[in-house]
Amino acid sequence: MAYVRVGLDFGTSNSGIAIYDGEKVRVLPLEPGGILPEVVQTMLYITREHQYSIGQEAVELYYQHNVNRVRRYVKKWAGELDFVGAEMHYVRDIYVLVDELKPGRLIQYLKTALRKTDGAPGYSGTHVFDRYYRTEDLIRIFLIALKKRAEEMLGAEISGATIGRPVKISTSLAQDELAEDTLRSAALGAGFSEVDFEFEPLAAAAFFEKTLSRPKNALVFDFGGGTLDIAILRLGDAHQREVFASNGIDLAGSDFDRMMIEKRLLPSFGSEKIVNMPEIEELIQAVPDWIALPELSTPQNRYQLERAIGQKVAVIELMRLRSLIFNDLAFSFYNNVEAAKIALSTLGAAVIQMDEKDIDLWELTTRFQFEKDIQEYQNRIEKMVLETVGASGLEREQIDVVVKTGGSSNIPIFTQMLNALFGPERVVESNPFSSVVAGLAIRAFEKNH
Amino acid sequence: MIKREKIEEWIKEVESRPSSAPVIVQYIANRLRDLTARNEEILAELIALQSEKRVEEYEKRIAHLEYQLDLIKRQGEGGITSDHPAGSTSSSAAGMMTQNRMDCIMYDGLGRLLRLELFQGALKQASQIAILDADFRNSLEAPRLLAVPPGEELLFVFSSGRIDLTPASALPSSRIIEQTSDPQPGGEKKLPWQVGPVKPHAGERLACVTPVSNLARVDCFIQVSRRGFIKKIRSGMAGSIFENRYIGAGIKKPSDQTFEVILAKNEDQIVLLTSEGYLIALVVKSLPVSIEEVIRLDPSDHLVSCFIYRPEDSILVMTNAGKILHLTSDRIELSGSFKTKGQAVFSGQRRAQGARVVGAALIHENDWGAVCDLNGEIRLHEVQPMLGSGVLAEQSQPIAFTAFNFPQDRG
Numbered sequence: 001m002a003y004v005r006v007g008l009d010f011g012t013s014n015s016g017i018a019i020y021d022g023e024k025v026r027v028l029p030l031e032p033g034g035i036l037p038e039v040v041q042t043m044l045y046i047t048r049e050h051q052y053s054i055g056q057e058a059v060e061l062y063y064q065h066n067v068n069r070v071r072r073y074v075k076k077w078a079g080e081l082d083f084v085g086a087e088m089h090y091v092r093d094i095y096v097l098v099d100e101l102k103p104g105r106l107i108q109y110l111k112t113a114l115r116k117t118d119g120a121p122g123y124s125g126t127h128v129f130d131r132y133y134r135t136e137d138l139i140r141i142f143l144i145a146l147k148k149r150a151e152e153m154l155g156a157e158i159s160g161a162t163i164g165r166p167v168k169i170s171t172s173l174a175q176d177e178l179a180e181d182t183l184r185s186a187a188l189g190a191g192f193s194e195v196d197f198e199f200e201p202l203a204a205a206a207f208f209e210k211t212l213s214r215p216k217n218a219l220v221f222d223f224g225g226g227t228l229d230i231a232i233l234r235l236g237d238a239h240q241r242e243v244f245a246s247n248g249i250d251l252a253g254s255d256f257d258r259m260m261i262e263k264r265l266l267p268s269f270g271s272e273k274i275v276n277m278p279e280i281e282e283l284i285q286a287v288p289d290w291i292a293l294p295e296l297s298t299p300q301n302r303y304q305l306e307r308a309i310g311q312k313v314a315v316i317e318l319m320r321l322r323s324l325i326f327n328d329l330a331f332s333f334y335n336n337v338e339a340a341k342i343a344l345s346t347l348g349a350a351v352i353q354m355d356e357k358d359i360d361l362w363e364l365t366t367r368f369q370f371e372k373d374i375q376e377y378q379n380r381i382e383k384m385v386l387e388t389v390g391a392s393g394l395e396r397e398q399i400d401v402v403v404k405t406g407g408s409s410n411i412p413i414f415t416q417m418l419n420a421l422f423g424p425e426r427v428v429e430s431n432p433f434s435s436v437v438a439g440l441a442i443r444a445f446e447k448n449h
Numbered sequence: 450m451i452k453r454e455k456i457e458e459w460i461k462e463v464e465s466r467p468s469s470a471p472v473i474v475q476y477i478a479n480r481l482r483d484l485t486a487r488n489e490e491i492l493a494e495l496i497a498l499q500s501e502k503r504v505e506e507y508e509k510r511i512a513h514l515e516y517q518l519d520l521i522k523r524q525g526e527g528g529i530t531s532d533h534p535a536g537s538t539s540s541s542a543a544g545m546m547t548q549n550r551m552d553c554i555m556y557d558g559l560g561r562l563l564r565l566e567l568f569q570g571a572l573k574q575a576s577q578i579a580i581l582d583a584d585f586r587n588s589l590e591a592p593r594l595l596a597v598p599p600g601e602e603l604l605f606v607f608s609s610g611r612i613d614l615t616p617a618s619a620l621p622s623s624r625i626i627e628q629t630s631d632p633q634p635g636g637e638k639k640l641p642w643q644v645g646p647v648k649p650h651a652g653e654r655l656a657c658v659t660p661v662s663n664l665a666r667v668d669c670f671i672q673v674s675r676r677g678f679i680k681k682i683r684s685g686m687a688g689s690i691f692e693n694r695y696i697g698a699g700i701k702k703p704s705d706q707t708f709e710v711i712l713a714k715n716e717d718q719i720v721l722l723t724s725e726g727y728l729i730a731l732v733v734k735s736l737p738v739s740i741e742e743v744i745r746l747d748p749s750d751h752l753v754s755c756f757i758y759r760p761e762d763s764i765l766v767m768t769n770a771g772k773i774l775h776l777t778s779d780r781i782e783l784s785g786s787f788k789t790k791g792q793a794v795f796s797g798q799r800r801a802q803g804a805r806v807v808g809a810a811l812i813h814e815n816d817w818g819a820v821c822d823l824n825g826e827i828r829l830h831e832v833q834p835m836l837g838s839g840v841l842a843e844q845s846q847p848i849a850f851t852a853f854n855f856p857q858d859r860g
Contacts, residue, residue, distance in 0.1 A: 348462055348469020351476050364455075364476050366462035366469065 004154060005194070005448050007203070007440025008161040010143070010183070012111045012226025013253065013407065014039040014433060017150040017161075018441035022449070025207070025438040030149045031055050039433050040149075042111065044142050046128045047104040054145040058106060059331075065103040066328040073097040073299050097299055102129075106331060108290065110139055112226050114179040115170045115250060136186045143190035160194030162444035163187060164436050166227040167199050168248035196447060199246060200224075201231035203439030204405045208430050210442070212236040216400035217244075219389070221418060222436065224406035225253040230385060232392040232399065244392035249384055253408040254290075256374055257337050261288040263373045264365055265337070265352065269324070270317035277313070279304045283321060293330040302326060323358035332356075344370050345410045371413045382417055402427045405435040513688030517665040523600040549855050550599050552617050553819050555581070555827065557592045558608075558654035561642035564620045566599075567829070569855045572817065574831045575843050578625040581825035582639035585848055591807065593657070594819050594827075596853030601660045605647045606672075608654040608706045610698035613647040614661070614691065620645045639825070656707035667712040671719060671736060672699035675708040675751040677744035681736040684712070701740050709755040718783065720758040721791070722766065722809045725750040725800055728776075729791035730758055730783050743787040754809040765818065765832065766794055766809040767850040771841035808850030821849040 007018045016038050018027040029037035034056050045058035053061050078096045083089065105128050113135045125134040133141075151158055169179040180197060187195045198206075201220035208218065215236035222229040231246040266272075271284050283301060286292040305322045309315055324333060336352050343350035344367045354361040371378075389396055402422050404415065410432055418427045431438070463470045497503040549569035556562040565579055585591065597603070601617040621643040649655050670682040670690075680699050682690070690696050699707045713719060713733045721744055722728045729744045736743070746752075758764070758781065766774040774794055782792055795804055810818070816832040823846040830841070832852060841847060 347472050348466045349459070349473045349476060351480075362480055364459065364473065364480075366459055366473070368462035368465055369458050372458075 004156050004158055005160040005162070005444045006150065006158055007437050007442070007444045008143075008146075008163045008187075008192075009200070009203075009437035009440055010111060010139070010163060011042055011224055011436075012109055013042060013224065015042045015142075015146060016040060016434065016437040017146060017158075018434070018437040019154065020438075020441040020445040022445060025441050027434045027437055027441075028150050028153050030146065030153065036433055038437075040146060042108070042142065044107045044110065044138060044145075045104055046107065046133075046141075048102070048129050050128070050131065052141050052145060054142055061104065062106040062331060066106075070101055072099065072101045074100045099297070105129075107138060109226065109254065110135075110142060112250075112254075113138070114182055115175070136182045136189070139183065139186035140189040143187055143192070147190055147192065158192065160196075160444070160448075161187060161192045162196050162198050162203075162440045162447060164200040164203050164440050165197045166248050166250075167201065167229045167231065167246045168227075168250070170250075198440055198443045199229065199231060200436050201229040201246065202233065202243065203437075203443060204403060204430060204435045205231060205233055205235055205439065206442045207435045207439035208403045208428075209235040215240065217394060217398055219385075219399050219402045219422070221385070221402060221404050221409055221414075222406045223252060223404070223408040223411075223414065224436075225408070226250065227252050228381060228384070228406075228408070230388045232388060232394065244394060245388050247384060247388040247391070249380070251377060251380070252406075253338070253341070255377065256341055256370075256408070256411075257334060258288045258290075259373050259377075260337055260341060260352075260365065260370065264363055264369065265361075268317060268361055268363065269321040270314040273314035273317060274308075277308060280308050280318070283325070287321070287324070290330065290334055293325065294328070296325045297328070319358040320361065323356060327357060329354070329356055329359065340365060341370070342407070342410075345412060367412070374413065378413055378417060381414065382421070385418075385421060396422060400426065403430050403435075404428070405430040405432055407432050509692065510688055513691065516691070517687075520602055520662040521665055523602070523662060551596050551853055551855055552599055552601070552620075552622075553578070553827070553851075553853075554595045554597065554603075554617070554620065554658065555592050555821060555849070556595070556655060556658055557642075558590050558649075558656075560605075560645065560647070560649045560655040562620060562645050563640060563643060564617070564622045565625045565827070566622055567596075567625065572829055574834060575828060576626075577826060577828050578819075579623065579827045580626075580639045581821070581827065582641045583825045585823050585825065591848040592821060594808070594821060594849045594851040595658055595660075596819060596851055597660045598856055600662065602662045604659040604661045604710065606656045606659065606696060606707055606710050607649050608656050608698065609650070609652070610695055610707075611650070611653065612690065612694055612696050615645070615647050617660075654706065657709045659710045659712070661712060663712055666714075668715045669713055669733065670696070671711050671713050671733065672696065672707055673709045673711070673721065673752065673755045674700045674705045674740075676700075676702060676705040677721065677723070677742055677746050677752060678705065678740050679736055679743045680740045681733070681738050683738075699740060701742075708752045711755060711757060713757055718758045718760070720754075720756055720764065720781070720809075720811075721752055722754040722794070722806055723750045723791070724753045724805045724807075726766075726768075726794045726804065726806050727791035728781070728794050729789065730781050731787075732783065735785075737787075741787060744791050745788050753806050756809075756811055758811060762811045762813060764809055765812045765836065765850075765852060767807050767818075767820070767841070767847055768795070769803075769805045769807050769846065769848070771845055771847055772804070773835050773839050773841065775836050807847050810850065810852035812852050813854060816852045816854045818850060818852045820844055820847045822847050 004019060009016050016027060017030060018025055027038040031037050031040045040055040041059065043055060043058045045053045045061050075095045076098045078094045081092045081094055083092065125132055147158055163183065165180060168176060170176045184195050201222040204222050205218060205220045212235055215234060218233060218235045220231045227248055227250050229248045232244045234240060234242040266284060266287060269284050269287055274280050274284060283296060286296060305318055309318050323329060333354060336354055340350040340352045349364060349366045352363040352365060399422055402418050404427065459473055463473060551567045553565045553567055554562060563581060597617050599618060603615055603617050605613045623640045664684060664687055667684050669684050672680045678701055715734045717733045718730055719733055720728060720730045723746055725747060731743060760778040764776040766776060776794065812832050814833060818830045818832055818835055819827060820830060820841060821827045822844040826844065828844055
């Protein structure tokens with residue numbers, strides 16, 4: 001069997017694998033039935049029997065198993081608490097209510113978990129039924145499945161990978177190193193015998209570099225689902241490739257989704273009508289949080305909601321909230337919000353709509369509203385771009401080309417911002433979903449030859 | 450609720466980007482259309498409520514739910530009191546007894562039937578349990594065999610689409626040949642056909658008898674015709690079907706007739722088997738709600754068996770020569786399309802030599818098989834020895850077959 005080395009983009013929202021033969025990049029269509037076959041959603045579904053699926057298959061299984069399903073809560077012993085006080089010491093058993101019919105867990109934003117690999121108060125891992133999975137285990141499982149798909153497609157064993165990483169996974173250097181180590185261990189555990197890393201914007205630059213006929217100073221603006229990475233470098237001459245400056249921020253597409261929910265959708269779940277009911281207010285405030293929402297389906301919360309509904313306070317809104325939480329509609333809800341956000345990149349308006357049991361949600365949102373909501377983010381990003389240009393030692397006029405890539409780079413307000421800063425003639429778009437993985441494949445090839 | 454500020458923001462969008470106006474108008478118009486349609490539905494509902502039509506409908510629904518509850522209760526209790534000689538024992542003893550009792554029912558298109566009560570402890574391998582006073586040599590249509598628990602409710606489906614319901618216990622029963630005494634050679638008593646409380650009307654034939662006490666736990670009825678046409682009916686329609694005593698003829702061609710009605714869940718798989726030995730397995734979810742041909746049959750062929758299939762079980766197929774075929778899950782291919790010929794369970798050569806399937810059933814290791822032959826003799830066989838020998842030694846020309854197990858063996 002032949003051995004190959006690939007470029008692997010492990011993205012917050014999407015992942016992919018590409019291979020370069022010295023002439024042509026081939027981004028593997030690992031999701032043949034998907035709208036973009038080259039893009040695999042970075043999602044992992046683990047069943048009660050610890051069977052794993054990724055990408056579209058994970059999403060389909062999740063829907064099939066979970067939406068509108070029956071629940072059965074049982075009390076399970078979780079541990080014990082020791083009370084030690086003045087001349088007294090007693091032990092108390094702690095029980096938790098567990099939904100024993102839960103068929104599986106869908107895990108998203110695996111890459112975001114890398115930022116928090118140092119444990120409390122972040123995310124070092126999670127229990128999936130009877131097993132504890134560390135962040136590294138979850139990523140390893142995802143990479144195993146991704147590698148298997150790629151190997152089947154290539155008919156060859158993948159020996160090594162150049163994996164993309166944000167310029168800054170975390171603002172703390174120690175945490176950044178820890179995150180890269182975690183990703184490396186996961187990749188080695190997944191069977192990649194040789195693993196190295198490349199900054200994602202530099203990978204995007206490597207792909208773009210193939211289109212250059214002469215050397216240029218380029219600013220790469222890689223704005224994906226989880227992070228924004230900026231790099232300023234000299235491209236077009238392999239012998240004089242130089243990185244002048246790079247910068248990153250953990251702000252991107254998922255933050256805009258959350259912002260849209262907070263600003264536009266919380267009133268539909270009662271945020272403006274519920275007062276002096278802290279338990280219910282807490283549930284409403286958890287709606288934008290994709291991690292918290294699925295965990296709220298406990299009997300106590302159902303009781304609280306039903307009691308509030310019984311009191312005729314914001315009945316319609318709370319019935320929506322109840323359905324969102326207890327019919328496992330959270331994932332579908334976030335997908336709708338994300339789809340509306342994507343639509344706003346090309347249209348002036350989009351509708352967030354859900355028509356499920358007890359939920360008739362219809363929210364017309366416009367680009368004007370969206371841009372108003374994310375204005376604060378835009379200011380931060382503009383400041384960061386200017387700081388990076390400053391750190392590069394170049395003047396703005398010396399930037400020959402600005403390369404946009406990543407799904408969030410399509411948001412018009414950011415294109416306008418770059419146009420205003422550098423002039424529209426200098427701003428070009430590279431393939432938003434494949435340029436990073438294609439560049440990683442080129443890097444993988446270069447490291448091998 | 451759409452507040453004034455929100456509308457102002459929409460207007461600002463149009464002011465800043467006039468090209469957004471058509472999109473916004475389109476969205477609002479679509480929403481308005483949906484809300485208008487919904488409003489009309491609510492108004493119609495209100496009128497129905499005010500005119501008490503809805504109340505009547507809900508009363509009917511409640512009555513139907515009560516009926517289903519009753520069926521479940523009967524199942525849970527293990528059935529209706531037995532009229533077996535030991536039926537006068539205490540209720541717990543009677544409960545135990547129903548756990549090891551099954552009713553074997555044989556019927557034909559004329560609505561004639563025979564019900565035999567089978568008690569687990571009294572059965573012997575390859576034992577003769579009855580001889581029907583009938584000669585099937587000149588009969589065009591073979592009788593059908595069915596085994597049900599004693600508390601079962603039976604749905605009688607007639608060729609016209611008419612239905613009737615009756616408890617299994619209400620059917621006249623006949624005594625089986627005692628296994629303890631040595632029957633004198635030639636002295637066995639032949640049993641006559643019985644006429645039950647449910648009979649076909651003039652011009653009708655009894656198409657099938659279906660146990661329905663499981664109704665509350667399934668998603669649909671599947672009506673299958675002799676020529677391989679299928680129609681799926683939501684179990685939610687059961688109330689109106691039972692009330693109107695009509696399920697529909699379930700056929701597209703006048704020469705066709707309902708062969709079977711079975712209850713299924715959406716995730717189940719269904720197997721159809723034809724006389725000429727073709728089998729098709731389909732996922733219930735994929736079945737059509739209008740009558741459609743799912744298996745393409747030769748003009749001389751027709752269905753002889755139809756049942757819910759579970760991949761963890763296997764299928765026993767019986768041929769007219771008493772030969773037994775054992776189909777395990779690796780031999781059953783799930784069909785993704787309709788109107789195919791299906792997969793052959795025996796070779797074309799054997800088909801040309803006259804081999805035909807007379808019956809088939811899903812089997813477990815502790816099951817029993819009931820077989821009726823051309824002479825009207827009904828025998829019970831344990832499934833394991835049947836599979837072991839591969840042929841039915843005691844009965845050379847079987848015409849009907851079914852398999853069953855006793856409730857207490859189901860775990």
